[in-house]
Amino acid sequence: MRRILVSGGAGFIGSHLCTKLINEGHHVVCLDNFFTGTKNNITHLIGKSNFELVEHDITNPFFIEVDEIYNLACPASPIHYQYDPIKTMKTSVMGAINLLDLALKINAKIMQASTSEVYGDPIVHPQNEQYWGNVNPIGIRSCYDEGKRCAETLFMDYYREKGVRIKIIRIFNTYGPNMLPNDGRVVSNFIVQALQNTDVTIYGDGSQTRSFQYIDDLIEGMTRVMATDDSFTGPINLGNPNEFSILSIAKRIIELTNSKSNIIFKPLPNDDPQQRQPDISLAKDVINWSPVVQLDEGLRSMIQYFKEKTN
Numbered sequence: 001m002r003r004i005l006v007s008g009g010a011g012f013i014g015s016h017l018c019t020k021l022i023n024e025g026h027h028v029v030c031l032d033n034f035f036t037g038t039k040n041n042i043t044h045l046i047g048k049s050n051f052e053l054v055e056h057d058i059t060n061p062f063f064i065e066v067d068e069i070y071n072l073a074c075p076a077s078p079i080h081y082q083y084d085p086i087k088t089m090k091t092s093v094m095g096a097i098n099l100l101d102l103a104l105k106i107n108a109k110i111m112q113a114s115t116s117e118v119y120g121d122p123i124v125h126p127q128n129e130q131y132w133g134n135v136n137p138i139g140i141r142s143c144y145d146e147g148k149r150c151a152e153t154l155f156m157d158y159y160r161e162k163g164v165r166i167k168i169i170r171i172f173n174t175y176g177p178n179m180l181p182n183d184g185r186v187v188s189n190f191i192v193q194a195l196q197n198t199d200v201t202i203y204g205d206g207s208q209t210r211s212f213q214y215i216d217d218l219i220e221g222m223t224r225v226m227a228t229d230d231s232f233t234g235p236i237n238l239g240n241p242n243e244f245s246i247l248s249i250a251k252r253i254i255e256l257t258n259s260k261s262n263i264i265f266k267p268l269p270n271d272d273p274q275q276r277q278p279d280i281s282l283a284k285d286v287i288n289w290s291p292v293v294q295l296d297e298g299l300r301s302m303i304q305y306f307k308e309k310t311n
């Protein structure tokens, strides 16, 4: 049994990670400022003797004795990270410094939840970990993209300069239960709209692509990366290589929900990446991992979740 800190533990990914770690018998400290996370995501854990909930903002230093730290704290949906871009940047950069200083002090292993956004609007396709990306440093997505890139730099420098045991994972678009219905990301938006028979809103012409990974696959990959030898730092891509256009996702969700919704087209936000697909060769090699949940299966379970939630 290990003591594990999960920052951002009340969010979408964090709540699934806390649940898995608790089920494995570890002692979990869930830290969150509840900006986009909610206690509802972790109600089933509250009261368990091996679960602690701490309300804290990682832009401020924090002290605790743990063996491992997963740093997930950061809003991930464009509407939420663009709400207060300066705060988003502070969360990525100051949050990384505070948790890396903590890891250094207590000799904990620490994982950074980085993102496929570090590849920006990629020119190389699919994206492997050697690709440095194509990111606009001054656009509306930059607070998130550059904040995450800076956090990766900090992780590598704490590793090289101070010997902190780090892991960097680059997460590609992930969906599943515990996403907020008003989260603004594409899968949650489309399912909520389809269930309510309101217009399904495509930004641009829908030809842009994403590769969608179901939450259970990601959580399995994350814990496998954490268990790797200290000599492995990453970065390592975690995502599902099956790539779909946004238009095809909209049509599929309308079919699966038997919805009467119409598809409407709205302006494409600035700097919206045109394509994204992970090369997961490294994950196959190092952690013997590849996603097992395919899109229809994942969408069905998410549709069921939102049906129950909105009833």
Ligand code: NAD
Pocket: 007, 008, 009, 010, 011, 012, 013, 014, 031, 032, 033, 034, 035, 036, 037, 038, 056, 057, 058, 059, 071, 072, 073, 074, 075, 076, 077, 091, 095, 113, 114, 115, 116, 170, 171, 172, 173, 174, 175
């Ligand atoms: P989320 O918004 O549901 O979760 C983020 C959590 O962090 C929330 O609980 C929020 O309240 C908390 N938080 C935000 N700022 C904080 C701060 N300053 N101090 C403490 N807590 C804070 O998002 P998610 O989808 O669960 O994403 C989790 C992590 O994974 C994020 O770091 C995100 O960048 C990364 N990621 C997610 C995806 C995805 O597709 N979901 C893709 C790439 C990377």
Ligand code: UDP
Pocket: 077, 078, 173, 184, 185, 186, 187, 189, 190, 201, 202, 203, 204, 208, 210, 246, 268, 269, 272, 273
């Ligand atoms: N998108 C869309 N309609 C929506 C929400 C998103 O067409 O209601 C598009 C968005 O413009 C982007 C893609 O879907 O091209 C994925 O968006 P999301 O915010 O989920 O993830 P990200 O852009 O960060 O990969």
